Amino acid sequence: MRTLLNVLWLVLAGFWLALGYVAAGVICCILIITIPFGIASFRIANYVLWPFGRTTVHRPGAGTFSLLGNVIWIIVVGWWLALTHLVTGALLMLTIIGIPFGVANLKMIPISLMPLGREIVRTGQHAL
Incomplete structure (x- = not known):
């Protein structure tokens, strides 16, 4: 079931x-000081591509x-990525089939706002 949800989510x-997160990661990697933000953005892009069956937890020591x-x-x-999730979630909730995907979008808003100190x-499974 997760695979079916993930394939529908991807489409x-x-x-x-994920393209939005990759764009944010590329922009952040331009300057040396913002490379950790770029890495976090690429990590979230991977999560956004295939979210069902995965979750985020607080990383110990952050x-x-x-x-x-x-x-x-x-x-x-963060604010525009969260806004993107909010708008996409609202649009997906307009149909009955899109409701689980809209809810998944709303659940991604916290990680889009505060990705550092989180682990996917x-x-x-719990963080080690």
Whole structure:
């Protein structure tokens, strides 16, 4: 069932959302100081392509620098990525088939706003 949901997700929204994250990652990798943001963006792009069966958890040991990085992330790219998830989720919820995908979009808003200090794991698995 996860595979079917992931394939439908990829066709309906995942590919286009992942392109947004890849674009943000490329922009962030232009400057040396923002490379960690680019890496986080590429990591989320991978998650956005195939989200069902995976979740995000807080990474142990993530502290003050992750918090400061998340504040910068929100200001630079996080707000428009979250807005993209919000709009895409609302549009997907207009149809009955799209409701689970719209809910999945809304669940991705927190990681689009604060990706640093988070880890993507399979559902039911905990961070080490």
